[in-house]
Amino acid sequence: MTSTHVLNVPGARLYYEVRGTTGPLLLITAAPMAAAAFAPLAEALAGDHTVVTHDPRGISRSTLDDPERDSTPEVRADDVAALINALGAETADVFGTSGGAVTGLALVARHPGRVRTLIAHEPPLLELLPEAAERRLWIEDLIDTFHREGQGPAWKEFLAAAEFDDSDDVHAEPPREPSAQALADGAHFFAHEIRGTTRYVPDIAALKAIPTRIIVGIGSDSGGLDTYRASTALAQLLGTRPVEFPGDHAGFLAQPQNFATTLRAVLTDEGA
Numbered sequence: 001m002t003s004t005h006v007l008n009v010p011g012a013r014l015y016y017e018v019r020g021t022t023g024p025l026l027l028i029t030a031a032p033m034a035a036a037a038f039a040p041l042a043e044a045l046a047g048d049h050t051v052v053t054h055d056p057r058g059i060s061r062s063t064l065d066d067p068e069r070d071s072t073p074e075v076r077a078d079d080v081a082a083l084i085n086a087l088g089a090e091t092a093d094v095f096g097t098s099g100g101a102v103t104g105l106a107l108v109a110r111h112p113g114r115v116r117t118l119i120a121h122e123p124p125l126l127e128l129l130p131e132a133a134e135r136r137l138w139i140e141d142l143i144d145t146f147h148r149e150g151q152g153p154a155w156k157e158f159l160a161a162a163e164f165d166d167s168d169d170v171h172a173e174p175p176r177e178p179s180a181q182a183l184a185d186g187a188h189f190f191a192h193e194i195r196g197t198t199r200y201v202p203d204i205a206a207l208k209a210i211p212t213r214i215i216v217g218i219g220s221d222s223g224g225l226d227t228y229r230a231s232t233a234l235a236q237l238l239g240t241r242p243v244e245f246p247g248d249h250a251g252f253l254a255q256p257q258n259f260a261t262t263l264r265a266v267l268t269d270e271g272a
Contacts, residue, residue, distance in 0.1 A: 002017050002019050003018045004016075004017050005017070005018065005086075006061075007082060007083060007086050009057075009078070009079050009082045010078075011064060011065045011069060012057040012058070012062060012063065012064050012065065012079070013062060014054055014055070014062045014079055014082070014083065015035070015054060015055045015062045016035065016053065016054035016055075017035050017042070017052070017054070018050065018051070018087075019042050019043060019046035019051045019052075019053075020045075020046035020047065020049055020050045020051055021050060022048070022050065023047075023048045023049040023050055024049055024092075024093055024116075024267070025049070025050045025052065025084075025089050025091075025092040025093065026045060026049040026051050026052070026092065026093045026094070026095065026267070027052045027053075027054075027080060027083065027084070027092050027093070027094045027095070028041065028042060028051065028052065028053045028094075028095045028096075028097075028100075029053075029054065029076075029080055029094065029095070029097075029100035029103055029104065030096070030098055030099060030100035031056045031071070031076060031098065031099030031100050031103055031193060032056065032059050032099060032185060032188065032189040032193055033059075033097075033098070033099075033100070034055040034056070034059050034060035034061070034185070035053035035054050035060070037253060038053045038252070039053070040253075040256035040257075041252045041256040041259060041260055041263075043256075044256050044257050044259075044260035045260050045263065048264070049093075049264075052083065052087065052092075054083060056071065056076055056079070056099075056103075057071055057075070057076065057079055058071050058185075058188040058192065058193070059189075060181060060185060067188075068192070069192065070192045070193070070195075070196055071188070071192050071193045071196065072200075073099075073102045073103050073105070073196060073197060073200045074106050076100075076103040076106070077103055077104075077106035077107035077109075077111065078110065080094070080103060080104075080107050081107060081110070081111045081114055084114055090114070091113070091114055091116050092114070092116065093115070093117045093267055094107065094115050094117070094118050094119070095119045095121065095263060096119070096120055096121065096123070097121040097122060097217075098121070098122060098124060098227065098249065099123075099124065099193065099197045101120035101121050101122060101217075102120075102123045102124065102125065102197050102200050104118045104119075104120050104123075105118070105120055105123065105200070105202045105214075106200065108207060108210060108212045108214065109203050109206045109207060109210075112206075112210040112211075112212070113210065113211065113212075115212045116213065117212070117213045117214075117266075117267055118212055118213070118214050118215065119215045119217050119243075119263065119266060119267075120214065120215070120216050120217065120231070120234070121217035121218075121219075121231075121245060122217065122218060122219060122222065122225070122227035122228065122231050123227065123230060123231060123234065124197060124198050124226060124227050124230060125198075125200065125201070125202065125231075125233070125234055126139070126198045126199070126226060126230060127198075127199060127200070127201045128201075128230050128233040128234060128237070129226065129229060129230055129233065135198070135226070136198075136199065138161055139194060139198050139199075140195075142154055142157055142158055142161070142190070142194070143190055143191070143194065143195060146187075146190035146191065147191070151178075151183065151186045151187065151190070154186075155186070202234065202237075204237045204238065207238065208238065208239070214238060214240070215240070215243055215266055216231050216232075216234050216235040216238065216242045216243070217231070217242065217243050217244075217245045218231045218232065218242045218243070218244055218245065219244070219245055219246075219247055219248040219249055219251050220244045220245065220246060220247065220248075221247055221248040222248045222249055223248075225248075225249060227249055228249075243262075243266055244262075245262050245263070246258040246259050246262060
């Protein structure tokens with residue numbers, strides 16, 4: 001059974017869903033992906049976890065007071081901390097994927113002690129790559145393309161440069177007749193989210209100094225994606241080994257049951 005809720009936070013209203021009522025609290029977060037995409041994964045985990053998914057601010061059902069305000073990892077981290085508070089919990093486990101993994105890293109640094117285990121699955125930490133300056137220029141060109149030519153060309157440029165497969169639903173090109181909500185979400189991503197997310201530089205010293213267990217996840221089929229290489233670089237800086245998850249950057253979409261099995265094993269210290 002799924003219950004739905006809305007939480008007021010500074011500058012926004014967060015839509016979130018809760019599945020399961022027993023077991024450890026597990027928050028699943030992404031950016032810009034909304035809660036709906038995680039329903040199969042959440043259902044697979046709800047038998048032994050209390051699973052919370054949400055729409056990040058400015059996406060889908062989570063509305064903003066000021067639509068022009070940027071969504072940074074720090075702001076989103078504070079939102080997740082507010083969700084933990086709203087659920088009456090002192091701590092939670094967090095699975096963050098893509099931009100949500102960056103949110104998770106900011107959460108652990110800004111709110112030490114609130115996260116037991118963070119699984120950071122393929123964060124797009126482009127600043128950790130050897131060609132960081134080049135990737136920074138690409139992001140700026142991508143944003144310019146969006147403002148100048150619209151979402152279609154921007155998504156096409158994104159997919160080509162990031163080397164995501166067109167079937168990757170996390171960053172797939174919008175459908176030929178996208179809904180008004182899909183267009184709004186895409187506009188928010190390009191105009192107010194992608195820059196802050198990809199320019200985030202984790203505070204490695206702070207992350208090492210706190211008790212949270214940080215697991216860096218990589219897709220077994222992600223190959224040479226920027227997110228794969230950035231994740232590998234992050235794990236090296238943390239002095240850990242990345243853990244393989246089924247599939248590619250969006251393996252949780254194609255293989256939710258297998259993905260849940262790996263995630264559960266990592267959380268119980270069997271897969272780390």
